Amino acid sequence: MKLATLKNAARDGQLVVVSRDLSKAVAVGHIAPTMQAALDDWSNVSPKLAEVAAALEKGEVKDSFAFDPSRAMAPLPRAYHWVDGSAYVNHVELVRKARGAEMPASFWTDPLVYQGGSDDFLGARDDVPVPSEEFGIDLEGEVAVITDDVPMGTKRDAAFDRIKLVMLVNDWSLRNLIPNELAKGFGFYQSKPATAFSPVAVTPDELGTAWSDAKIHLPLVVHVNGKPFGQPNCGVDMTFDFARLIEHIVKTRNARAGTVLGSGTISNYDRSLGSACIAERRTLEQIEQGKPVTSFMKFGDSVRIEMFDSDGRSIFGAIDQKVVRAG
Amino acid sequence: MKLATLKNAARDGQLVVVSRDLSKAVAVGHIAPTMQAALDDWSNVSPKLAEVAAALEKGEVKDSFAFDPSRAMAPLPRAYHWVDGSAYVNHVELVRKARGAEMPASFWTDPLVYQGGSDDFLGARDDVPVPSEEFGIDLEGEVAVITDDVPMGTKRDAAFDRIKLVMLVNDWSLRNLIPNELAKGFGFYQSKPATAFSPVAVTPDELGTAWSDAKIHLPLVVHVNGKPFGQPNCGVDMTFDFARLIEHIVKTRNARAGTVLGSGTISNYDRSLGSACIAERRTLEQIEQGKPVTSFMKFGDSVRIEMFDSDGRSIFGAIDQKVVRAG
Numbered sequence: 224m225k226l227a228t229l230k231n232a233a234r235d236g237q238l239v240v241v242s243r244d245l246s247k248a249v250a251v252g253h254i255a256p257t258m259q260a261a262l263d264d265w266s267n268v269s270p271k272l273a274e275v276a277a278a279l280e281k282g283e284v285k286d287s288f289a290f291d292p293s294r295a296m297a298p299l300p301r302a303y304h305w306v307d308g309s310a311y312v313n314h315v316e317l318v319r320k321a322r323g324a325e326m327p328a329s330f331w332t333d334p335l336v337y338q339g340g341s342d343d344f345l346g347a348r349d350d351v352p353v354p355s356e357e358f359g360i361d362l363e364g365e366v367a368v369i370t371d372d373v374p375m376g377t378k379r380d381a382a383f384d385r386i387k388l389v390m391l392v393n394d395w396s397l398r399n400l401i402p403n404e405l406a407k408g409f410g411f412y413q414s415k416p417a418t419a420f421s422p423v424a425v426t427p428d429e430l431g432t433a434w435s436d437a438k439i440h441l442p443l444v445v446h447v448n449g450k451p452f453g454q455p456n457c458g459v460d461m462t463f464d465f466a467r468l469i470e471h472i473v474k475t476r477n478a479r480a481g482t483v484l485g486s487g488t489i490s491n492y493d494r495s496l497g498s499a500c501i502a503e504r505r506t507l508e509q510i511e512q513g514k515p516v517t518s519f520m521k522f523g524d525s526v527r528i529e530m531f532d533s534d535g536r537s538i539f540g541a542i543d544q545k546v547v548r549a550g
Numbered sequence: 551m552k553l554a555t556l557k558n559a560a561r562d563g564q565l566v567v568v569s570r571d572l573s574k575a576v577a578v579g580h581i582a583p584t585m586q587a588a589l590d591d592w593s594n595v596s597p598k599l600a601e602v603a604a605a606l607e608k609g610e611v612k613d614s615f616a617f618d619p620s621r622a623m624a625p626l627p628r629a630y631h632w633v634d635g636s637a638y639v640n641h642v643e644l645v646r647k648a649r650g651a652e653m654p655a656s657f658w659t660d661p662l663v664y665q666g667g668s669d670d671f672l673g674a675r676d677d678v679p680v681p682s683e684e685f686g687i688d689l690e691g692e693v694a695v696i697t698d699d700v701p702m703g704t705k706r707d708a709a710f711d712r713i714k715l716v717m718l719v720n721d722w723s724l725r726n727l728i729p730n731e732l733a734k735g736f737g738f739y740q741s742k743p744a745t746a747f748s749p750v751a752v753t754p755d756e757l758g759t760a761w762s763d764a765k766i767h768l769p770l771v772v773h774v775n776g777k778p779f780g781q782p783n784c785g786v787d788m789t790f791d792f793a794r795l796i797e798h799i800v801k802t803r804n805a806r807a808g809t810v811l812g813s814g815t816i817s818n819y820d821r822s823l824g825s826a827c828i829a830e831r832r833t834l835e836q837i838e839q840g841k842p843v844t845s846f847m848k849f850g851d852s853v854r855i856e857m858f859d860s861d862g863r864s865i866f867g868a869i870d871q872k873v874v875r876a877g
Contacts, residue, residue: 234590234806234807263561301630301806302630303628303629303630303668303669304667304668304669306739309736327733327734330734333734335734335735335736336736336739337736337737337739338665338666338667338737338739339665340631340665340803341630341631342630342631342804342805342806342808342809343803343804343805343806352702353802354702354703354801354802358802375679375681375876375877376681376876376877397802400802405735405736406654407657407660407662408662408732408737409636409662409663409664409732409737409738410664410665410735410736410737410738411736411737412633412663412664412665412799413798413799413801413802414802415802415803416802416803417803417804471740472739474681474740475680475681475685475724475727475740475741475742475743476667476670476742476743476744477669477670477744478669478670479561479628479669479670480561481669482669549702549703550702550703
């Protein structure tokens with residue numbers, strides 16, 4: 224099943240079921256008024272949404288209409304919890320190596336996460352407003368899951384079934400604001416502007432065999448200004464799978480329905496596959512050429528992030544955004 | 551106007567207007583189904599709620615009932631954005647001094663904030679479940695405001711009017727998890743379990759002259775296990791007022807309606823007033839006596855946080871919680 228939220232007059236938009244080929248949609252407000260409402264009562268609501276999805280595939284739905292990804296908000300337009308991991312530890316190791324800092328061995332066993340802004344998510348085709356190019360504007364291509372309620376203390380084995388939906392993410396970062404902010408010791412805040420998500424969120428079964436071990440085993444295809452930038456495989460070098468990340472985030476608190484959990488920037492040891500963020504490419508340039516060559520993004524620059532199934536069909540629709548001057 | 555949310559079968563509870571003396575309440579679901587819904591449309595909704603509040607004071611409301619703070623959820627039971635400042639910089643300076651670290655001068659001009667978990671807030675009388683006493687269980691007595699929409703780039707002068715409600719906070723901390731977590735560089739996560747709020751949130755006008763310059767000029771009265779622990783004045787030594795903190799949090803993003811913004815632990819240079827967290831008291835003991843004497847909290851320990859007007863009446867009702875073993 225594929226779900227999206229379309230822009231309307233309401234803050235939480237219009238929940239729709241989208242066809243597998245992303246061509247058609249149908250409003251399902253009579254089943255659940257919003258994506259959050261669906262997640263709040265997932266065990267009752269999802270079978271009803273699945274019935275609509277099946278009927279839509281068969282062409283048996285009367286009120287369907289063309290699905291327009293430019294009308295999509297984030298599938299969950301605002302969330303009560305957005306926590307982003309850094310599960311591709313080889314990326315952390317690389318960045319540290321470039322600045323001559325050794326990475327503690329515990330980073331291979333103890334996940335790193337930060338909590339991000341979730342009151343103002345961006346839709347897949349929304350412009351990305353930033354006050355200044357001097358902030359070091361960077362994409363971060365990631366995948367994310369949405370959970371239902373996960374009680375405090377849940378272990379990895381029990382966490383797999385709590386994953387209800389999967390999405391793509393562009394976790395925008397302002398690289399030049401990060402050093403000052405991390406030096407203060409309290410983590411990211413100003414250096415993490417609004418995050419964007421793919422047009423649709425899908426249930427894990429839509430990924431078929433590409434979803435296993437709480438990982439997606441497919442490349443994330445990233446283009447910057449229309450040129451190929453990277454296509455690292457999300458199932459490779461992911462040190463912590465999503466179930467393990469869930470165990471981490473519920474050690475001392477409950478995660479409630481609608482928790483959005485990100486993987487962190489996708490990164491493979493096989494550097495020939497490119498990167499899912501400019502910072503990593505700059506780090507590789509630093510190591511190989513003695514200095515970074517690729518610039519961070521400027522106003523007017525665009526990024527496209529997509530994932531294809533084995534038949535070359537887009538699974539989530541594309542995140543395709545342009546950076547613009549805020550205000 | 552005073553507002554609360556009472557527990558019912560729904561995740562977002564029942565919005566009620568509460569009388570000034572906290573004795574009576576009346577359900578206002580016909581005006582706004584939830585606190586978030588009220589905040590989403592505050593300029594239209596709040597005058598209607600104010601009419602009910604005025605009628606309640608006059609005894610002209612038929613369906614009022616006794617207000618029971620033990621039935622209160624957090625006024626906003628789950629929020630899309632909870633960001634906590636560290637506005638009493640003297641506290642940060644003190645803690646750093648105790649461990650022999652100098653505080654950068656920029657801390658006096660550049661606010662420190664972290665983003666906290668907001669999907670699972672605690673009500674004022676809810677037990678506080680923690681997996682282990684070894685985690686170093688500590689209270690943090692604070693005040694917080696709730697805003698409506700604040701656009702990116704809003705400056706301090708324009709931020710005052712964005713403050714719609716004021717509450718008390720107990721920002722629970724797990725002190726022994728903090729050093730490892732901050733060493734990883736991404737800020738707090740496991741070291742910050744669910745946060746608790748006062749039974750009611752009030753509009754700033756309810757504070758009269760005690761609300762000025764986007765600060766509350768009253769003591770926060772803290773008891774631990776029934777004994778006085780501290781009563782620092784929230785209007786004293788608050789380096790950054792709430793309007794300045796708002797300017798900080800919208801530098802690179804919008805803050806959407808229902809943003810909860812905390813002050814950080816209240817702390818005065820006048821140490822005779824006591825502290826609003828155990829960590830500060832332990833730091834003072836370290837400095838004065840060579841070692842910390844006061845223990846962090848154990849299962850069964852309780853904390854009460856309250857604020858009184860000039861006539862000795864409780865403004866927000868009391869946060870009064872007991873720490874229990876999780877699970």
